[in-house]
Amino acid sequence: MIEEKSKKTLLYLDFNPLLLKISLVLFKSPRGKKLKILVIVRQTPDTEAKIQTNSSGDGIQTDDIKWILNPFDEFAVEEAVQIKEKTGAEVVVLTVGAERSVDAIRTSLAMGGDSGVHIKDDSFADMDSYALGKVIGSKIKSLGDIDLIIAGKKWIDEESNQVPIQVAEELGIPQATLASKVEVDESSKTAKVTSVIEGGEEIRELKLPAIITVEQGINEPRYASLPGIMKAKKKPCEEVGPGDINSDEIGISADALGVAGSRVKTDSIEIPTITRSLKVIEGNDVQQASSELAKLLREEAKII
Amino acid sequence: MSEIWVLVDTAQDKVRNVTYEVLAAASKLKEKNSSTICAVFIGESSGAIEADLGKYGAEKFYKIENPALKDFNPSLYATALSEIIKKNNPDIVLGGNTLKNQDYLPRVASRTGAGLAIDAIDIDLSSESTLQVKRYKYSGKSIATVSFHDVKPMIATIRLNAFKPIEGSGSPEVISETVDLPADDNYKVIETKIIPKERPELTEADKIVSGGRGMANGDNFKIVYDLADSIGAGAGASRAAVDSGWVPYEMQVGQTGKVVSPNLYVAVGISGSVQHYAGMGSSKVIVAINKDPDAPIFQKCDYGICGDLFDVLPALTDEIKKLG
Numbered sequence: 001m002i003e004e005k006s007k008k009t010l011l012y013l014d015f016n017p018l019l020l021k022i023s024l025v026l027f028k029s030p031r032g033k034k035l036k037i038l039v040i041v042r043q044t045p046d047t048e049a050k051i052q053t054n055s056s057g058d059g060i061q062t063d064d065i066k067w068i069l070n071p072f073d074e075f076a077v078e079e080a081v082q083i084k085e086k087t088g089a090e091v092v093v094l095t096v097g098a099e100r101s102v103d104a105i106r107t108s109l110a111m112g113g114d115s116g117v118h119i120k121d122d123s124f125a126d127m128d129s130y131a132l133g134k135v136i137g138s139k140i141k142s143l144g145d146i147d148l149i150i151a152g153k154k155w156i157d158e159e160s161n162q163v164p165i166q167v168a169e170e171l172g173i174p175q176a177t178l179a180s181k182v183e184v185d186e187s188s189k190t191a192k193v194t195s196v197i198e199g200g201e202e203i204r205e206l207k208l209p210a211i212i213t214v215e216q217g218i219n220e221p222r223y224a225s226l227p228g229i230m231k232a233k234k235k236p237c238e239e240v241g242p243g244d245i246n247s248d249e250i251g252i253s254a255d256a257l258g259v260a261g262s263r264v265k266t267d268s269i270e271i272p273t274i275t276r277s278l279k280v281i282e283g284n285d286v287q288q289a290s291s292e293l294a295k296l297l298r299e300e301a302k303i304i
Numbered sequence: 305m306s307e308i309w310v311l312v313d314t315a316q317d318k319v320r321n322v323t324y325e326v327l328a329a330a331s332k333l334k335e336k337n338s339s340t341i342c343a344v345f346i347g348e349s350s351g352a353i354e355a356d357l358g359k360y361g362a363e364k365f366y367k368i369e370n371p372a373l374k375d376f377n378p379s380l381y382a383t384a385l386s387e388i389i390k391k392n393n394p395d396i397v398l399g400g401n402t403l404k405n406q407d408y409l410p411r412v413a414s415r416t417g418a419g420l421a422i423d424a425i426d427i428d429l430s431s432e433s434t435l436q437v438k439r440y441k442y443s444g445k446s447i448a449t450v451s452f453h454d455v456k457p458m459i460a461t462i463r464l465n466a467f468k469p470i471e472g473s474g475s476p477e478v479i480s481e482t483v484d485l486p487a488d489d490n491y492k493v494i495e496t497k498i499i500p501k502e503r504p505e506l507t508e509a510d511k512i513v514s515g516g517r518g519m520a521n522g523d524n525f526k527i528v529y530d531l532a533d534s535i536g537a538g539a540g541a542s543r544a545a546v547d548s549g550w551v552p553y554e555m556q557v558g559q560t561g562k563v564v565s566p567n568l569y570v571a572v573g574i575s576g577s578v579q580h581y582a583g584m585g586s587s588k589v590i591v592a593i594n595k596d597p598d599a600p601i602f603q604k605c606d607y608g609i610c611g612d613l614f615d616v617l618p619a620l621t622d623e624i625k626k627l628g
Contacts (some may be wrong), residue, residue, distance in 0.1 A: 024331065047559050047579045051445040071560045135416050158561055159440050160422060165378070165410035174491040175378060176408055192494070196554075197376075198403050198505065200498040207490040208416075216560070217553035263419025267449045269441060276590060276606045283595075283611020290619035293591070296607055298627055301589045303568045304535050 006017030110224030133166025157188035288289035311399035317351030322400035324469030384413035443582030509538030516575020522550035576601025
């Protein structure tokens with residue numbers, strides 16, 4: 001029954017040019033201006049990478065590391081591309097980092113992003129979240145007409161989620177973090193966001209422009225297809241250096257742009273050694289082994 | 305005298321344990337420079353909590369109560385805290401690494417020109433009285449020592465379970481602060497749903513039992529839940545179990561899931577990859593149950609049973625129940 005009905009509707013649509021026209025108009029943005037989405041991404045070491053300290057002890061050895069798009073950012077890019085598929089939005093991908101970081105942009109473009117912005121310069125290395133918020137915020141301001149900014153929930157290298165929020169503060173726009181669902185309403189210029197909160201969830205309505213960080217699992221990030229990768233190579237990517245950032249506008253002197261404008265710095269990095277007692281019980285006699293383990297947890301570890 | 309502020313987290317008008325942990329962290333700094341420890345409440349109404357705060361080390365209690373702070377709005381909370389920071393100039397502001405604090409403290413940092421380090425596992429003061437923070441970087445794979453430039457305030461959040469509350473006695477001087485909060489048309493809370501959970505949240509849990517690839521399917525997780533419930537633990541999973549669709553994402557522990565640090569972590573049928581260890585390596589006691597004697601987890605645990613989890617787990621649950 002249902003199948004038959006949908007067939008009829010299709011036929012009806014096919015043969016009614018007026019209806020077809022109306023439906024096309026509905027799919028277009030009311031003011032004719034496309035929604036513009038910016039995704040902030042980060043290049044991080046592969047999750048399998050072995051982390052070793054560098055010779056000065058304040059960073060890590062980067063030579064033999066395989067670099068990837070931050071796994072949590074895949075969800076952000078996917079969300080932006082899905083909104084693009086629904087609304088015809090334009091998707092810009094922005095990153096801050098060394099020369100190699102352009103690969104994180106290319107991966108995002110291969111997933112469906114339209115263009116990249118690569119803020120790169122040695123003076124931008126090792127900035128803290130305060131300085132990053134200012135530099136990224138100021139670049140986004142100069143881009144002008146961004147409606148929505150999406151980011152992953154955390155950078156797995158810095159173990160931090162604060163940069164998108166500091167960007168939101170620099171731009172003076174609202175934020176919703178850990179989104180498990182995002183609905184953008186183009187006509188009212190709002191986004192309805194379901195966010196994970198402690199003990200439950202909260203539905204929030206944000207006026208655009210706004211920043212949203214997405215929770216893992218909000219979508220299934222696509223793999224970049226081969227044609228997608230080929231196309232990504234031809235998509236435009238703007239390179240931004242210190243000269244392109246108006247430091248006056250962000251309230252710091254030009255020589256304080258970058259690490260000198262930071263508020264915190266990493267003094268040292270150590271690799272924790274694993275010191276565990278390794279008491280492994282042979283489990284041939286399950287009853288005895290379980291009883292022994294329960295006793296150890298109670299009497300030795302005093303944990304249960 | 306310089307002040308160290310501790311942000312107060314409450315639930316149903318009761319101070320959450322995390323606040324007492326952060327007060328303990330503040331006491332550690334006080335030993336070095338004799339600052340005054342001040343509890344700071346921001347919200348609609350604090351309830352009668354000053355006695356509890358005093359008992360755990362607060363000497364002053366700043367209350368910022370405002371009906372506009374009924375719903376959590378990161379921007380308004382940031383305005384409230386930033387205003388009283390500017391007025392009172394604390395040297396250091398500490399809070400628990402809760403979702404709320406992670407949501408609005410970055411705004412406070414940008415607004416007040418402050419440095420911010422989140423998720424500290426330890427804190428200290430340098431000889432110049434600047435804050436030093438130890439925190440994980442590259443997930444659990446490395447520990448960074450981060451220091452603050454001499455720009456005040458210095459803001460940090462403290463990982464849950466990193467400090468033990470110190471009980472004492474005292475009653476804080478209460479100071480009520482008022483702030484003007486403009487209406488925020490950009491952000492509206494439509495609905496807050498508290499979803500009752502059967503087990504503790506992973507990031508707050510004192511104990512966790514997690515299942516991995518060895519569980520073979522979602523139904524088998526029942527024996528993980530049985531063990532978890534017998535010791536009041538949260539239930540987690542490895543990425544392999546989540547990617548197989550056996551359990552939801554929110555249970556994933558590891559570098560691309562939740563980072564946890566309970567007192568007890570039981571890894572069941574989990575091989576113990578670098579990525580998984582990165583998410584639970586700071587647990588105090590790690591127990592492994594796995595049938596493969598060569599599983600890497602047996603090189604990273606305190607206790608273990610090498611055996612078939614489908615036999616071991618029910619037996620272990622029984623033995624624990626017998627202990628009472």
